[in-house]
Amino acid sequence: MSRAAGPIWRVLAGTALALLLLACASPDFERPGASRAEVLARLGAPAGTSPLPGGGERLLYTTQPAGYRAFHMDFDANGRLVHTEQVFTFAQFSSVVPGQWTVADVQRTFGLPMLVERVARFDGDIWTYRFLDDFSTRRQAHIHIDRGGVVRMVMFTDEPVPGDDRMP
Template identity: 60%
Template sequence: MTRLAAAMALALGLSACAVPEWQQPGTPLADVERDMGRPTLTEPLQGGGQRLLYSRQPAGQQVYHMDFDAGQRLVRVRQVLTLANFQALHSGVDTRETVRRMFGPPALVERVARFDGDIWTYRILDNGEPRQAHVHIDPAGVVRRVMFTDERMRDLEPPR
C-alpha cells in the first residue's frame, strides 16, 4: 500500500513539472507562462513576436529560448547553452547586452588580475561532459574573449 501511494505521489509530482522541451508548437503564451512560471527574461522579436528565456543557471546547465509569434503562439523551443553558440560570439563585436539576451544571467561573475573587466561564467554540457564557458567582457561592455574549461565536480569518494 505504501509503495502504491509513493508511486502515485511521484506520478502526480512529475505531471506537475513543466519541461520546456515538452511544450508543443502552437501553445498559447499564457498557457506556457502558467505551466513554466515567470521567465528569466523576455525579449521582443521582429514581426511582433517575443522570446521568453528560461534559465536553469546557476545550478543547471540549460537556458531555453521559447519563441512566440505575433499571435502569441509558441513557434519553437531551443536550448542555447551550447559550445557552438559560445564559439559564435565575436570578440570586439558582441557586447554584454548581446550575451545577456542570448544566454541570460551567468552562473558566476568573476574578476582576475590579468584581465580588466568581468568574466561571465556559464555552466554547460559539451557532449554530456560538464564544462564552463567564460566570457571576458571589458569595462566598455565589449566581449574580448571566450574560453572553456572542464567543470570540476566534487569527488564521489572522500579523500584518504
C-alpha cells in the first residue's frame, strides 16, 4: 500500500464510523420514559412542536426532503416520552380530510413537504411528501391546498425511479 493510500483509508473509516454513530441518533431508538432534554440532546431541534391535551407536547422529526419518514414523539406534562409514531404511512396520509384539514393541520402532522408546486388546473399549492407504503414501495402523497389554506384533495403516485425513462 502506498503512503497516500493510508490517509485515504483513515478518512473512509472515520466517515463510516461517523455515519454509523449518526444512524444511532434516530427516533426509532428512543424509549418511553426518556426525558425531553435527553431526546433533544441526542436528536437536536425538532422540525416542529405542538401542544397536547393535559399539558404534554409533541415533537416532530422528519427526514424530508430526501427521506421517507417522519416521527411524532409525544411527551407528557412532566417532559417524559410516552409514545413515538412514524407518521409517513399510507393510512396517515389517507386520513387527511379534504374540506376539513387546513395547511396548519398538514404542517403540524407531517411537517414541511419535500416539494411545493403549482399546476395550471388547480388554484393553490400542491405539497408533496415521499413515503414508503406497506410493501416498501416508494410513493408520493400530493396534498392540494387552495389559496384559503384548505385541503381540497389528496392524491398518491409511485415515486419516479431515477434513470427510468420508459413510458407507462
